Amino acid sequence: MEKKTVIITDLRSREARDAQAYLEGLGYRVVAVPETVPLWDENALSSFAEPYRNQLCGVLHPAPPRILGGIDTVTEEDWLKAREEGPIAAFAVAKVFCGIMRDNREGSMIFLNSIHAEKPVGKGFLYSMGCGAVQMLAREINLDYGTDNVNVFFVQRGITEDDLSSRSDVSSLYCGVDMRYPLRKMPDQGNLNGLLAFLLTPAAQPLSGSDLRADGGMTMFYTHRHKVEGRAYYGST
Amino acid sequence: MDRPENRVALVTGSGKGVGAGVVRVLAKNGVKCCINCNSNPQMAEKTLQAIQEAGGEAFIYQADITDDAQLTAMVEAIVQRYGRLDILVNNAAMQPNRFIDEYDADSLRRLWEINIGGYYRSVVKCLPYLRKSDRPRIINISSIHGKRPTGFDAGYAMTKGAIRMFTRELALELLPDGIPVNAIDLGGCRIEFKTGNQPFTSHSPLDVQNPDMKARPRLIVPDEVGELVWYLCSPAGEALNGDGIRVDRGAAMT
Numbered sequence: 001m002e003k004k005t006v007i008i009t010d011l012r013s014r015e016a017r018d019a020q021a022y023l024e025g026l027g028y029r030v031v032a033v034p035e036t037v038p039l040w041d042e043n044a045l046s047s048f049a050e051p052y053r054n055q056l057c058g059v060l061h062p063a064p065p066r067i068l069g070g071i072d073t074v075t076e077e078d079w080l081k082a083r084e085e086g087p088i089a090a091f092a093v094a095k096v097f098c099g100i101m102r103d104n105r106e107g108s109m110i111f112l113n114s115i116h117a118e119k120p121v122g123k124g125f126l127y128s129m130g131c132g133a134v135q136m137l138a139r140e141i142n143l144d145y146g147t148d149n150v151n152v153f154f155v156q157r158g159i160t161e162d163d164l165s166s167r168s169d170v171s172s173l174y175c176g177v178d179m180r181y182p183l184r185k186m187p188d189q190g191n192l193n194g195l196l197a198f199l200l201t202p203a204a205q206p207l208s209g210s211d212l213r214a215d216g217g218m219t220m221f222y223t224h225r226h227k228v229e230g231r232a233y234y235g236s237t
Numbered sequence: 238m239d240r241p242e243n244r245v246a247l248v249t250g251s252g253k254g255v256g257a258g259v260v261r262v263l264a265k266n267g268v269k270c271c272i273n274c275n276s277n278p279q280m281a282e283k284t285l286q287a288i289q290e291a292g293g294e295a296f297i298y299q300a301d302i303t304d305d306a307q308l309t310a311m312v313e314a315i316v317q318r319y320g321r322l323d324i325l326v327n328n329a330a331m332q333p334n335r336f337i338d339e340y341d342a343d344s345l346r347r348l349w350e351i352n353i354g355g356y357y358r359s360v361v362k363c364l365p366y367l368r369k370s371d372r373p374r375i376i377n378i379s380s381i382h383g384k385r386p387t388g389f390d391a392g393y394a395m396t397k398g399a400i401r402m403f404t405r406e407l408a409l410e411l412l413p414d415g416i417p418v419n420a421i422d423l424g425g426c427r428i429e430f431k432t433g434n435q436p437f438t439s440h441s442p443l444d445v446q447n448p449d450m451k452a453r454p455r456l457i458v459p460d461e462v463g464e465l466v467w468y469l470c471s472p473a474g475e476a477l478n479g480d481g482i483r484v485d486r487g488a489a490m491t
Contacts, residue, residue: 122409128402136398140391
């Protein structure tokens with residue numbers, strides 16, 4: 001029997017909820033880890049996963065919500081929350097679910113993460129640190145579990161509406177956002193869902209272990225570029 | 238004038254290993270150093286002795302960088318002794334060499350608190366003094382495993398990935414303060430001993446190595462790291478910010 005269950009570990013983001021609806025539309029059985037199951041608790045995760053063991057074909061682990069604040073302003077509570085929801089949770093998720101997929105000798109572990117695993121913005125170092133850590137986790141588990149036919153992907157989605165509400169005063173990354181895309185508009189979530197669906201298929205195996213930057217080309221933007229009267233030139237605004 | 242002999246550095250985990258190389262070079266160039274150690278005060282004594290024999294100025298302070306109170310007391314002791322603090326070199330870390338299945342949440346938390354928590358907390362404590370310096374620097378000693386996986390220690394690589402982004406974020410955030418923040422991504426380094434399990438075997442099979450290679454890069458030695466830190470502390474070093482400088486004699490390319 002074909003294994004068609006996908007587990008989504010965290011539905012707090014709009015991207016995760018959209019992905020759930022999209023994958024269900026494709027015929028997958030999509031199961032979300034309930035909020036009552038702490039993602040950093042391996043035992044609780046294992047108990048949750050047990051009924052789906054034989055049908056599991058993929059796991060989608062979205063990044064947690066951003067914690068904003070600078071080096072002078074974050075609190076001890078922020079520090080601990082970022083640690084638990086970011087690297088500690090991702091590690092437990094990878095260990096439990098990749099372990100199951102290793103036993104099944106198939107499956108895809110997809111970290112739906114952010115360009116902030118590479119790109120700083122000067123406001124929210126706790127979040128970026130977590131992204132950087134999970135990026136390295138993805139590379140490591142590709143080495144560890146890839147030998148047993150578990151595919152691992154680290155998707156760096158572009159900036160989101162949430163990001164835009166947290167503009168930085170030391171970075172231009174969130175300025176003139178539409179102008180930063182070759183298509184002059186933020187890509188819609190539907191395009192990302194298509195990528196996620198592809199990564200769940202065996203056809204994605206040659207991409208295992210890679211970082212997939214799904215940001216619509218925005219981080220290729222170098223400086224403020226405007227098209228005026230059909231001519232491209234570089235300005236300072 | 239900002240002469241080297243006026244400048245003061247804290248190098249965490251500098252009783253031995255890479256940190257000891259950093260304090261040796263900084264002290265040789267006239268920087269007054271705090272040698273921070275935790276578990277090996279005897280080795281820190283040897284490092285201090287070598288610095289003093291070479292005519293340098295330093296003192297030892299034993300503190301656990303994961304302990305907020307001890308960290309605060311250490312920074313206050315430095316400022317009380319020398320009146321200022323210009324350079325923070327975050328170096329104290331551990332490498333457990335555990336495979337994924339050998340970690341649990343608690344051991345990963347402990348590693349996180351040392352390898353990245355210690356860096357974060359040290360910056361917080363030192364920042365008020367670095368902001369008063371006329372040539373402040375923050376340098377994070379990291380590893381090529383912040384970019385390249387290990388195959389033998391996922392937890393360690395995660396903390397190094399975190400340092401990569403901590404460095405970049407901090408470099409941006411502290412731009413208005415004029416504090417450059419850089420990382421040194423070290424490859425194999427010849428030190429007295431490492432923390433963590435020894436020996437260990439990588440999941441990467443050795444038989445993929447080319448037996449016909451005419452040369453293999455030598456290991457880095459700690460004083461070479463110190464010389465790079467000294468360059469980053471120079472006026473010219475201000476040109477680098479938010480960088481991760483790979484120091485491995487090219488090993489990552491072989």
